[in-house]
Amino acid sequence: MRQYALVIIYTSNDEVKELANRKLGDVGLEITSGVMISWHARQDLEGRIMSIKDELVKIMEGGFEGEFAYAIVELTDEQFRAVRPLVVRRLEVEDKRLLTYGENLLKRMRSRLNNRVRREYGRFDRQYRRLIMLHNIFDVKHELLNRVMDLARELRIEYERRHKEN
Structure with missing residues (x-):
């Protein structure tokens, strides 16, 4: 462990x-x-x-x-097991926050793609990668993470589609 x-x-x-x-x-x-x-x-x-x-x-x-x-x-392993519910709860909060941010970003991206939206997508992507890393480090898997991953895929597809148009 x-x-x-x-x-x-x-x-x-x-x-x-x-x-x-x-x-x-x-x-x-x-x-x-x-x-x-x-x-x-x-x-x-x-x-x-x-x-x-x-x-x-x-x-x-x-x-x-x-x-x-x-x-x-x-x-110790026992102490970590006692603290782990706090870690899971914190990751859920971070997942929800990133979902909200990503959904709003997707709406803006669909209406226009400018330099500001590009920077925000880069910020989202960094936060997403860190969140995935944290989930892996603490071995936390739940439905919210799946929703974040689906949203990240959708954002990447939209970003690449819009980026090619411009």
């Missing part, structure tokens, strides 16, 4: 939280505010945390005040 770790973060304000999310966003899934589950090794996570601390020190030298605390908890 894959090894997972919880990264628990406390920040005193939104600016510090944004910094933490930017540095850690691609190594885990935030399952609730300030709590992320990651599949990366502890030393990887600690390296990212150190880069957050380094950047905070630079910011604080300029007079900024803020707090940052963290904990990395490596999960």
Whole structure:
């Protein structure tokens, strides 16, 4: 079984939280505010945390005040099974969000295809690939994922059809 770790973060304000999310966003899934589950090794996570601390020190030298605390908890298989329902719930929320975004994008794409819609399709595609990766990492399969995959196929077909016309 894959090894997972919880990264628990406390920040005193939104600016510090944004910094933490930017540095850690691609190594885990935030399952609730300030709590992320990651599949990366502890030393990887600690390296990212150190880069957050380094950047905070630079910011604080300029007079900024803020707090940052963290904990990395490596999960046993039993602990992961206890946390897994939160992961499944979070992925369902992400699936619904991407479905809504993709359906709206498909409507706009069918009415016109311009540079803005092309950029949005690229954004959708990146989010879709990340979502598929997360589903695979956490071994979560459900009907919402199938709907997202169908929508992504439909968007790709429409994008390619429209792209060839222009």
